[in-house]
Amino acid sequence: xxxxxxxxxxxxxxxxxxxxxxxxxxxxxxxxxxxxxxxxxxxxxxxxxxxxxxxxxxxxxxxxxxxxxxxxxxxxxxxxxxxxxxxxxxxxxxxxxxxxxxxxxxxxxxxxxxxxxxxxxxxxxxxxxxxxxxxxxxxxxxxxxxxxxxxxxxxxxxxxxxxxxxxxxxxxxxxxxxxxxxxxxxxxxxxxxxxxxxxxxxxxxxxxxxxxxxxxxxxxxxxxxxxxxxxxxxxxxxxxxxxxxxxxxxxxxxxxxxxxxxxxxxxxxxxxxxxxxxxxxxxxxxxxxxxxxxxxxxxxxxx
Amino acid sequence: xxxxxxxxxxxxxxxxxxxxxxxxxxxxxxxxxxxxxxxxxxxxxxxxxxxxxxxxxxxxxxxxxxxxxxxxxxxxxxxxxxxxxxxxxxxxxxxxxxxxxxxxxxxxxxxxxxxxxxxxxxxxxxxxxxxxxxxxxxxxxxxxxxxxxxxxxxxxxxxxxxxxxxxxxxxxxxxxxxxxxxxxxxxxxxxxxxxxxxxxxxxxxxxxxxxxxxxxxxxxxxxxxxxxxxxxxxxxxxxxxxxxxxxxxxxxxxxxxxxxxxxxxxxxxxxxxxxxxxxxxxxxxxxxxxxxxxxxxxxxxxxxxxxxxxxxxxxxxxxxxxxxxxxxxxxxxxxxxxxxxxxxxxxxxxxxxxxxxxxxxxxxxxxxxxxxxxxxxxxxxxxxxxxxxxxxxxxxxxxxxxxxxxxxxxxxxxxxxxxxxxxxxxxxxxxxxxxxxxxxxxxxxxxxxxxxxxxxxxxxxxxx
Amino acid sequence: xxxxxxxxxxxxxxxxxxxxxxxxxxxxxxxxxxxxxxxxxxxxxxxxxxxxxxxxxxxxxxxxxxxxxxxxxxxxxxxxxxxxxxxxxxxxxxxxxxxxxxxxxxxxxxxxxxxxxxxxxxxxxxxxxxxxxxxxxxxxxxxxxxxxxxxxxxxxxxxxxxxxxx
Numbered sequence: 001x002x003x004x005x006x007x008x009x010x011x012x013x014x015x016x017x018x019x020x021x022x023x024x025x026x027x028x029x030x031x032x033x034x035x036x037x038x039x040x041x042x043x044x045x046x047x048x049x050x051x052x053x054x055x056x057x058x059x060x061x062x063x064x065x066x067x068x069x070x071x072x073x074x075x076x077x078x079x080x081x082x083x084x085x086x087x088x089x090x091x092x093x094x095x096x097x098x099x100x101x102x103x104x105x106x107x108x109x110x111x112x113x114x115x116x117x118x119x120x121x122x123x124x125x126x127x128x129x130x131x132x133x134x135x136x137x138x139x140x141x142x143x144x145x146x147x148x149x150x151x152x153x154x155x156x157x158x159x160x161x162x163x164x165x166x167x168x169x170x171x172x173x174x175x176x177x178x179x180x181x182x183x184x185x186x187x188x189x190x191x192x193x194x195x196x197x198x199x200x201x202x203x204x205x206x207x208x209x210x211x212x213x214x215x216x217x218x219x220x221x222x223x224x225x226x227x228x229x230x231x232x233x234x235x236x237x238x239x240x241x242x243x244x245x246x247x248x249x250x251x252x253x254x255x256x257x258x259x260x261x262x263x264x265x266x267x268x269x270x271x272x273x274x275x276x277x278x279x280x281x282x283x284x285x286x287x288x289x290x291x292x293x294x295x296x297x298x299x300x301x302x303x
Numbered sequence: 304x305x306x307x308x309x310x311x312x313x314x315x316x317x318x319x320x321x322x323x324x325x326x327x328x329x330x331x332x333x334x335x336x337x338x339x340x341x342x343x344x345x346x347x348x349x350x351x352x353x354x355x356x357x358x359x360x361x362x363x364x365x366x367x368x369x370x371x372x373x374x375x376x377x378x379x380x381x382x383x384x385x386x387x388x389x390x391x392x393x394x395x396x397x398x399x400x401x402x403x404x405x406x407x408x409x410x411x412x413x414x415x416x417x418x419x420x421x422x423x424x425x426x427x428x429x430x431x432x433x434x435x436x437x438x439x440x441x442x443x444x445x446x447x448x449x450x451x452x453x454x455x456x457x458x459x460x461x462x463x464x465x466x467x468x469x470x471x472x473x474x475x476x477x478x479x480x481x482x483x484x485x486x487x488x489x490x491x492x493x494x495x496x497x498x499x500x501x502x503x504x505x506x507x508x509x510x511x512x513x514x515x516x517x518x519x520x521x522x523x524x525x526x527x528x529x530x531x532x533x534x535x536x537x538x539x540x541x542x543x544x545x546x547x548x549x550x551x552x553x554x555x556x557x558x559x560x561x562x563x564x565x566x567x568x569x570x571x572x573x574x575x576x577x578x579x580x581x582x583x584x585x586x587x588x589x590x591x592x593x594x595x596x597x598x599x600x601x602x603x604x605x606x607x608x609x610x611x612x613x614x615x616x617x618x619x620x621x622x623x624x625x626x627x628x629x630x631x632x633x634x635x636x637x638x639x640x641x642x643x644x645x646x647x648x649x650x651x652x653x654x655x656x657x658x659x660x661x662x663x664x665x666x667x668x669x670x671x672x673x674x675x676x677x678x679x680x681x682x683x684x685x686x687x688x689x690x691x692x693x694x695x696x697x698x699x700x701x702x703x704x705x706x707x708x709x710x711x712x713x714x715x716x717x718x719x720x721x722x723x724x725x726x727x728x729x730x731x732x733x734x735x736x737x738x739x740x741x742x743x744x745x746x747x748x749x750x751x752x753x754x755x756x757x758x759x760x761x762x763x764x765x766x767x
Numbered sequence: 768x769x770x771x772x773x774x775x776x777x778x779x780x781x782x783x784x785x786x787x788x789x790x791x792x793x794x795x796x797x798x799x800x801x802x803x804x805x806x807x808x809x810x811x812x813x814x815x816x817x818x819x820x821x822x823x824x825x826x827x828x829x830x831x832x833x834x835x836x837x838x839x840x841x842x843x844x845x846x847x848x849x850x851x852x853x854x855x856x857x858x859x860x861x862x863x864x865x866x867x868x869x870x871x872x873x874x875x876x877x878x879x880x881x882x883x884x885x886x887x888x889x890x891x892x893x894x895x896x897x898x899x900x901x902x903x904x905x906x907x908x909x910x911x912x913x914x915x916x917x918x919x920x921x922x923x924x925x926x927x928x929x930x931x932x933x
Contacts, residue, residue, distance in 0.1 A: 171825050
């Protein structure tokens with residue numbers, strides 16, 4: 001098994017693993033936006049850039065460019081730096097670029113408190129901005145009654161496109177235009193035609209897609225999260241209830257420690273049942289492997 | 304004129320778009336020879352490797368080596384894509400080839416595809432080349448009729464099909480992985496490497512992407528042997544290169560120049576010097592994505608990959624843009640920034656946001672409404688883009704503009720301070736009206752240094 | 768009424784699909800065929816392509832919005848595109864554009880009242896040696912001077928007048 005050194009921590013990992021997972025094994029945090037373990041890496045957000053020294057003909061050679069941790073496979077003897085000055089600079093650059101047009105409307109954003117952009121911006125961002133130009137704004141478009149879409153907050157990670165293409169099997173969302181006019185949108189402005197569309201909310205790392213039913217009703221940090229399931233659900237969705245003072249405000253999928261969904265949940269569970277009597281609280285979430293749960297996603301015919 | 308075309312002699316032969324004329328000049332002989340004498344693919348690759356032919360699209364990767372990367376132990380179809388999405392400002396050599404010598408390109412493609420055992424190839428035209436596309440379609444039809452393309456070619460049992468494909472106005476599709484995405488009908492966005500296209504490209508099959516000029520040189524190399532090709536150039540840059548020269552020169556056009564030729568001699572004898580008897584100010588030697596050179600650097604260098612790199616620029620795709628002493632370089636920078644802003648595909652963050660930002664800042668300078676510290680901001684943005692993107696487009700906006708600002712700082716300083724061009728004496732853009740009277744900061748703002756805010760995150764708690 | 772290609776053109780699209788391993792590849796060629804037919808590809812053209820190729824419409828729409836060669840609205844009889852990139856800029860494309868606007872009243876990004884001309888700037892057309900360059904529909908006009916532009920525009924106006932009589 002190849003051995004790599006990440007920030008001075010030596011770990012032994014299985015062959016073919018990416019730098020990101022080796023770092024996670026070593027307990028080193030590397031920020032990610034577009035990376036989602038369900039999909040093949042896309043490498044477009046560039047926040048996970050790290051400096052890599054690889055073994056070439058018995059010598060450690062520094063790679064001329066920073067490499068993306070989410071897609072670069074490890075090789076034996078690699079030395080990886082995730083927080084030296086070059087890397088910190090690059091991360092800061094990406095953070096500044098992502099926030100260049102972001103409306104920074106966190107006070108009224110439902111994602112606040114559990115937003116990747118907030119977390120990484122706080123940790124890795126610049127304390128000052130260089131921008132002196134107007135921010136880009138998009139024409140308001142919508143995804144129907146269930147999902148609130150605020151395109152100005154989007155960071156163009158395209159997780160939602162990939163989820164709907166590869167798991168929900170609906171070809172509804174796409175990337176339109178190019179350059180800094182890039183917009184995530186659909187041909188007709190309509191509800192995403194899937195019984196599982198609500199999962200786009202959970203897959204979105206920022207406040208672009210949020211739950212319309214709980215909009216402006218409660219802050220995320222005021223909620224207690226309780227794993228539960230609904231006996232009547234024909235899919236057996238494993239949900240997470242967001243409860244405050246005995247009232248259900250929202251229902252989401254359950255997440256693992258990297259804030260990745262453990263399984264999809266259906267829209268009926270997510271949006272329709274806000275009465276405590278419908279739900280059975282689980283003592284603790286039985287930790288089945290992630291892959292098995294993903295496999296449970298039904299085919300399109302079912303949806 | 305002193306320089307005659309050698310490898311690309313076909314361009315100067317009248318009527319060479321017709322199969323008969325091409326055959327009279329020894330066309331398709333090499334293709335016939337390979338099939339008749341049963342020359343093995345390995346031998347073809349070996350010849351091309353020995354010739355030292357390097358990719359002429361801009362990156363200069365050895366062609367034979369690229370072909371040898373294709374895995375042969377796969378059942379998947381292998382593809383050859385010919386990159387004719389020539390959109391780099393200042394480069395127009397491929398257009399010359401496809402409009403005047405299409406058969407040589409087709410022969411080169413057939414040989415190249417045979418060398419790595421590819422069954423289907425496509426020529427990717429840029430959408431605007433309607434004329435060249437029609438000429439190539441006609442040439443392909445002729446070649447098909449003559450039995451050079453199709454099934455069981457010339458009775459050898461080897462099958463090969465060539466199709467054309469038209470792009471539609473996207474510069475980025477000239478990048479090989481973006482070209483593959485575009486061929487698949489997707490948005491022309493570059494993919495991350497690895498996997499390299501030679502292993503996993505067009506519909507996940509092994510794919511080779513070569514430039515028009517590279518493929519067109521192949522038949523001549525086979526005809527005359529690798530040693531013949533070695534007679535020109537230096538050890539690492541062999542053969543000849545097509546240079547497309549434009550801008551403020553007396554004789555713009557496409558020239559075939561042996562590698563290592565003296566730049567000064569070429570400029571004075573072939574291009575006829577700067578037009579209207581003016582003085583030379585700046586040259587971008589290899590298409591708009593390469594750094595600009597001062598006249599001293601330019602005249603000192605030789606025309607090959609290494610020498611130009613030594614003198615602070617790149618050979619790139621060989622699109623020389625010459626600027627005389629009455630050119631406002633701020634305007635040049637704006638035009639370049641505008642181009643890359645327009646052509647950024649929007650996939651990765653630094654390029655998507657950065658190109659537009661650079662463009663807006665330079666527009667501010669042109670309005671005469673830039674803050675005194677605007678140069679610091681620009682250099683910071685350059686740092687933030689450079690090297691952090693998926694494909695080289697991010698670097699392409701940085702290199703020429705940064706070199707202009709480094710080598711002619713006084714022109715930018717004057718524009719920023721006075722609000723008008725040092726050369727033309729006026730601002731190119733009207734002022735923005737909504738600016739308050741006191742918009743200009745008197746003192747430059749001191750941005751904190753990166754070092755001041757460096758935190759060692761290994762010592763803080765991890766959230767995940 | 769929804770846009771449809773003629774029967775022969777539809778056959779052509781079906782033939783183009785066979786060139787590729789997957790019909791999705793034929794999106795660009797099919798849109799080129801639509802453009803040949805009427806000079807632009809709009810939403811209805813997009814829908815028609817999606818129906819012909821049997822691909823989700825969002826795929827076609829993504830491509831249409833990405834590739835700037837396809838106009839998304841009618842562009843008149845003569846679609847004039849002037850290159851304003853570096854090589855053309857150095858050799859006077861700005862004057863040419865000003866001339867078009869001032870003398871002929873052909874305003875940028877707008878259809879003229881008679882519906883003949885639509886003019887917009889484009890990035891490099893790949894003919895820098897013969898700058899300044901203008902593309903009218905599929906045709907390149909190179910090494911332009913202001914007088915030549917005058918002649919061209921007059922010529923277009925005349926020939927379209929004849930066209931009406933026929």
